[in-house]
Amino acid sequence: MDMAVSTLLFTLQDMGLAAVPAVGFAMVFNVPRGALLYCALGGALGHGLRLTLHRTVGMPIEWATLIAAFAVSLLGIYWARRWRAHPKVFTVAAMIPMIPGVYAFTALLAVIEIDRRGFSEELLNTAITNGLKALFIVSALAVGLALPGLLFYRRRPVV
Amino acid sequence: MTATHAGQDREDAQREITRLCAQTSRMLMQHGAESALAESVARRLGLALGADEVEIALMANGLTVTTVQSGRSHTTVLRIIDRGLNMHVVTEVQRTMLLAEERHLDLAAVARRLDAIQPLRYKRWLVSVMIGLSCACFARLALMARGIEGDFATPALTFAASAVAMQARQYLAHFHFNPLVNFAVAAFIATSIAAQGMLHGWVDNPKIAMSACVLLFVPGFPLINAVSDMVKGYINTGISRGVMAVLLLLASCGGILLSMTVWNVWTWL
Incomplete structure (x- = not known):
């Protein structure tokens, strides 16, 4: 019971922390003011769902990301119809907390380090593992967002 | 004489449709919409305004639009310059297309509405x-x-x-x-x-x-x-x-x- 409560609190804190970057980056993308709340909700739900699937269910991070992105995309379609706007207006900002930024930078910096310090297996290992993680997570995000269109809205537009 | 005038008017209208389709597609590409959206919105706008067919070819920094109306085709090419991500512009352009589809806007009104879009920028x-x-x-x-x-x-x-x-x-x-x-x-x-x-x-x-x-x-x-x-x-x-x-x-x-x-x-x- 205690365990469940602490997991719940952890997840709620995680969702709250994910909502802020979703709104922050939505403002960089100049999302209309009325849609910022949806970005925050999507960011919180997506990140919280991924955390639960990854940590509690034990799913690999890439698959957890794919499912979270799919769920947010479905929500985005619902909002898009009410708001008469493309779902990406809401959903891409909501994906931002899940973007593998640290992996991407680590991979590129490791490649540069190979040039600076000379080749080592450790650096190559860092470059490839981080680079692949970044690549697969970004692909999972984009494919997850595209899935409703690929599965349900094949020959008709969402809005 | 009147027949030529009517032909001229039709041609002007088609030219305007082509221009608006290209402008729509360009605004979407310049402000960070995905290519599928830039293509489908421009096509639906062209069809709503009375074109029989709208074909769009997207490239990284340019686009080509061809409209066909009663057998005549008209083509235009525009350059795409990155204007920075702006979902407000994307939303407004799409709403313009939706209004045209619902017959709330005619050719001139669509042009006015597109030109009036001022990109939102936060402080x-x-x-x-x-x-x-x-x-x-x-x-x-x-x-x-x-x-x-x-x-x-x-x-x-x-x-x-x-x-x-x-x-x-x-x-x-x-x-x-x-x-x-x-x-x-x-x-x-x-x-x-x-x-x-x-x-x-x-x-x-x-x-x-x-x-x-x-x-x-x-x-x-x-x-x-x-x-x-x-x-x-x-x-x-x-x-x-x-x-x-x-x-x-x-x-x-x-x-x-x-x-x-x-x-x-x-x-x-």
């Missing part, structure tokens, strides 16, 4: 504060993932570094520098500020501050657009967007690396 300081807070939250998330509770100095340092860097990035963009230059300079500033935490021992987890404060340079939107373009069959625009995103990442890496060399702080690897 620069507000964006900087929000991005600072965002990166502070990323730092807090990284601390939580490592099971560290109660370190609030690291997110605070991250906030300072990324808010200042975001302000610098927007300031440089205001002077129309190449985005690659903006990203490199701003990444240098962000890492330099975060490196002070390491040098002076201000915070307990300076590594997290240094990696979180540069997350504002991850081109998330272009990366997602690149993959979704390619998934939907627009391989060429997808590749060019992906390459641009990786270049932006590399430019930021250059800034980070320069800063680490200047301050002699090697935390990343």
